[in-house]
Amino acid sequence: MSQEENQLPDLTEVRKEIDAIDQQLQQLINQRAQCAQKVAQVKLAQEGESAHFYRPEREAQVLRAIMERNEGPLSNEEIARLFREVMSACLALERPVKVAYLGPEGTFTQQAAIKHFGHSAISVPMAAIDEVFREVEAGSVDYGVVPIENSTEGVISHTLDSFMDSGLQISGEVVLRIHQHLLVGENTRPDKISTIYSHASSLAQCRKWLDAHYPGIERVPMPSNAEAARKVKTEWHSAAIAGDMAAELYQLKRLAENIEDTPDNSTRFLIIGRQKVPASGDDKTSLMVSMRNQPGALHQILEPFNRHNIDMTRIESRPSRSGAWNYVFFIDFSGHVEDSGVQPVLKEIGDQAADMKVLGSYPKGVL
Structure with missing residues (x-):
């Protein structure tokens, strides 16, 4: 030895x-x-x-x-x-947390819900983003999980639009690394694929890979990539683009893994609830601001953040429902509404805006 x-x-x-x-x-x-x-x-x-x-x-x-x-x-x-x-x-x-998410089972949104709340939470699939909002508003569930933006494809407009009519509060965020796989059921031969199903965002995230490997194949958008996976489980000559959970849940074979065009492809999800969240010490705040249609409106929003040294992390605009060529701005910035440095900024913007709504102050994503 x-x-x-x-x-x-x-x-x-x-x-x-x-x-x-x-x-x-x-x-x-x-x-x-x-x-x-x-x-x-x-x-x-x-x-x-x-x-x-x-x-x-x-x-x-x-x-x-x-x-x-x-x-x-x-x-x-x-x-x-x-x-x-x-x-x-x-x-x-104590009491299991009940969470609604954009379903069906096996979506990236369910994966985000589990990452944030753990496996002991009760997760409830919903067919659409606005249904997630309604379930939380009705009190049928404690929280909801909805996608807000993808690092490749940008903002999820449907989620932003849902906030316009909602009184819910954002209570958290979670960022999920997105890996897309090409999946087939046991009835499909790889050389016979004629249709590829997935959510429109997932198809877009894999556009270059699909152009290189399946240039002549029909691409069909679905309500979710999990729905696409469920469809191809028993269908002939078709494939789905979906993630790990969907592949395991529907027992599909992976023809190709990690086919997303951008290596660091990630999606940010928001946790929505009915209660305001106290400061945690490292927080983020989201605002919705409607400005009057006048010159310099955007500058009036941005300038107070710069002057008070508040870090703005995101700004998006959506057409307002109040009139043509009016816009609503969605803003994320570092800090909590209870912070002394944030309150003057909110007051200045509120004085100049046609309408301002704090969508929530919440802890920055930890996991």
């Missing part, structure tokens, strides 16, 4: 150490769950059935602290994902 082999730890002893650590972890996780039950008792006693058990700002603070004190070898994101699931399971002991 070599000297190097003599220095290796004994495998049996290492496994005993792992078993002992697992036992400690199990005991500590159950202790945490018992604390969660105590929290539920206090909230129910103080607030009754209207008690809010899920606190976005509190969960963001906990996850940030976990990542800050992480010493490895697991990465910050991996350790935070583990605790995300522990927190999700503990919250479910």
Whole structure:
């Protein structure tokens, strides 16, 4: 036996150490769950059935602290994902969070919902974005998850338009790395594909790859890429572009993986709810501003942000429903409405705007 082999730890002893650590972890996780039950008792006693058990700002603070004190070898994101699931399971002991998302099962939106709320949340698929808004407004679910923008294709107009008529608050955000795959069912031979189905945004995200590999094949937009995957499961001579969840859920074969044209293709999703979210210490605010149709209107919006040194992270415009050639601006910026540096900016814009609505202040995405 070599000297190097003599220095290796004994495998049996290492496994005993792992078993002992697992036992400690199990005991500590159950202790945490018992604390969660105590929290539920206090909230129910103080607030009754209207008690809010899920606190976005509190969960963001906990996850940030976990990542800050992480010493490895697991990465910050991996350790935070583990605790995300522990927190999700503990919250479910208090009261499971019910979340609506753009369905059917297997969409990237469901994947974003799970990433944000964990697997212990109850997820409810909806057929359209406006239905997600209606379910949250009606109180049938606690929160909704909707896509807002893709790094390749830009803003999701339907989501912005839904905010015009909604009184809901944005309570969080989650960014999901999007990997697209070409999927087929067991009835389809790769050389016989005549139709490719997917959501219009997914087809656009893979346009160059499709032009290079399937230039003469019909591309058919679907309500979602999960719906496309479900369709091709039993259909002949067709393929779908969808992600990992859809491939596994509908048991489809991957003909090609990661076919998105842009390597860092990502989609940002918003969490919508009925309650305002207190400051977490690292927040973002979203506004909807209607300006009067006059010269310099856009400058009147931008200038206060610059003068007060507030970081604007996004601005989009949509046609206003109040009249031709009027526009509504959707703005994201760093900070919370309760911050002293933000309040003068909001006052100045509000004084000049025809209408201004704060869509929500919420923790910046942690995971």
